[in-house]
Amino acid sequence: MLTEIPIDADLCELVPAFVNARMKDLADLNRHLQSKDYVAIQKISHTIKGIARPYGFPTLEGHFKKLEILAKAQEFDQCADCIDQIQEYFKSYSQV
Amino acid sequence: MAKILVIEDNIDTQHLLQRALIPIHEIKIAADLKTAWSYLKTEPWDLAILDRGLPDGDGIDLCVELKNLSLHPQLSILMLTGHSDLEDKIKGLTAGADDYVIKPFEPRELMARIDALQRRRSPANGDFKSIIVLEDLVINVETHTVHINVGEKPVTLDLTPIEFKILLTLAKDYGHKIDRTQLVKTVWNNVALSARNIDTHVCHLRKKLVNSHVEIKNCRGQGYSLMKSVFAEPPPATKPLTSLPFVKKV
Numbered sequence: 604m605l606t607e608i609p610i611d612a613d614l615c616e617l618v619p620a621f622v623n624a625r626m627k628d629l630a631d632l633n634r635h636l637q638s639k640d641y642v643a644i645q646k647i648s649h650t651i652k653g654i655a656r657p658y659g660f661p662t663l664e665g666h667f668k669k670l671e672i673l674a675k676a677q678e679f680d681q682c683a684d685c686i687d688q689i690q691e692y693f694k695s696y697s698q699v
Numbered sequence: 700m701a702k703i704l705v706i707e708d709n710i711d712t713q714h715l716l717q718r719a720l721i722p723i724h725e726i727k728i729a730a731d732l733k734t735a736w737s738y739l740k741t742e743p744w745d746l747a748i749l750d751r752g753l754p755d756g757d758g759i760d761l762c763v764e765l766k767n768l769s770l771h772p773q774l775s776i777l778m779l780t781g782h783s784d785l786e787d788k789i790k791g792l793t794a795g796a797d798d799y800v801i802k803p804f805e806p807r808e809l810m811a812r813i814d815a816l817q818r819r820r821s822p823a824n825g826d827f828k829s830i831i832v833l834e835d836l837v838i839n840v841e842t843h844t845v846h847i848n849v850g851e852k853p854v855t856l857d858l859t860p861i862e863f864k865i866l867l868t869l870a871k872d873y874g875h876k877i878d879r880t881q882l883v884k885t886v887w888n889n890v891a892l893s894a895r896n897i898d899t900h901v902c903h904l905r906k907k908l909v910n911s912h913v914e915i916k917n918c919r920g921q922g923y924s925l926m927k928s929v930f931a932e933p934p935p936a937t938k939p940l941t942s943l944p945f946v947k948k949v
Contacts, residue, residue, distance in 0.1 A: 611806075612900075613861035613887075617714050624711065649752070653781040653802030654711045664803065 605696075606659025614658065621658045625651065626693065632670075632686050636679070644674035644682060662692060700724055701745040701817050706735040706761070707779070708753050712802070716748065716779075718860065719806035721886070723840065723867070724813070732756045739765070744774050746816060749796070751780040751787075759794045766795035775816040779804060806860065807843065814841050831870050834912035834927055838870055847911045854910070861886065862904045869915065869925035878922035894920075 606618060628647050635643040648671035655663035670685045701724045705716050708730045720726050729735035731754045739747075747765075749758040762776055778796040780787070791799045797819075798812050831838040835848045843863050846853040858866065864886045869877060877885075879897060901923060905915050914928040 611718075611861070612859050613718055614715075616896075617711075617718075621711055646752070649781050650709050650712075654709065654715065656803040657715050657806070658711070 607661055608656075608659050610657070610659040618658060621654075622693075622696070625663070629686070629690060629693065632689075636682055636686060639677075639679065641674045641677050641682075645671050648674060663689070666692065701813065702743065703727075703746045703748060703813070704729060704735065704738055704744050705748045706732070706753065706758060707748070707750040709750070712750070712779075715804075715806070719809055720813075721864070723810070723843075723864070730754070732758070732761055735761060739771065744771055745820065746775045746777060746813060748777050748779050751778065751782055751791075759791060762791070762794040762796055773820055775820060777812065777816065779809075810843060831867075833870055833873055833925070836870075836908070836911050836913050838867060840867065849910070856907050858904070858907060861900055862907070865900060865904055866908075866925070869923060872924075874924065874926050876918045876922045876924045882922065 606615075610618075628651065632644055632647060635641075635647075648667040652664050652667040652671060655661065655667060666685060666689050670682060670689070673681045673685055703720060703724050703726045705713065705720075705726055705728045707713055707716065707728065713728050713730075717726065717728075727738060729738055733755055735747075738744075749762060751758040758778065758780070762778070765771070765774065765776065775797045776795060777798045777800060778791040779800045779802060780791070781802045782788075782791075783801045788799050797816055800809060800812060829839065829841045831840065836845065837848060837853070838845050843860070845856045845858055845863065845866065847856065865882065868882060868885045879894060883897065901915060901917075908914060912928050913925055916924050916926055918924060
């Protein structure tokens, strides 16, 4: 499976599971946004921003860093935009 | 080799840490503070790698309690967290952490920091073999580097972390066969892998050792062994022929 940046060969085996887990996170993020649970959005974003780069996805790291800050500021519309961007990212990734 | 307790609830981070630490170190994972305490109270540990945001509390509280109780006076604590503000770092170090690493972490940097903490604990540890020398191959376990002594200038091999782990595992049993199951258990920590996957990694490693006097021998589908290369000895010097025995003199 492709990554944005080269990663250790032995980590490549973990990439599919990583990507699948993020798809689940996306569903949770949308749900949390609808119920305005900004703490839950912050928690998910905080976790993913810390692991995205080692798994080869620095762009995702950037998105989730931004989402964590927006969720802390409780900016609904901007959180929604950010989640849409993440969704688009995965859409284009799955088409590769 | 250190005995490390990893206190981390995120599965992806657990996998990254397992890949980085095994088989150099012995590790156990606790996904919450309650489990961590049960391990801490029943076994000796050299190092705890501690996350902050755990399901049942903040890792900082465990850090403070550990230092107060003096449960493991020799235990080093490395906080590994996404909390990157200056105040968070100060809080963690003041609570008793011996080091504070921000996520995302670079595995080689983490290993170097762990080695530094271990050196502080036991500056002249006679039991720990940090350099393994096999023929012309030199494996530095502390820095995770391997070089071949060629003439006056050593040549450093560019190995991936997995290739290093495979080489180290085989080197520790130099001259003896290690079966595939044992190799998978030691290098990949029991992750189910196909034989093809293992063979691919070993194949890449073999190519990198081609200029060395050691080689990896495939023991007919059963496993591998690291041993002296059959080409290690230079061919015996032969006397130059002064006359060809079968040439008819004209």
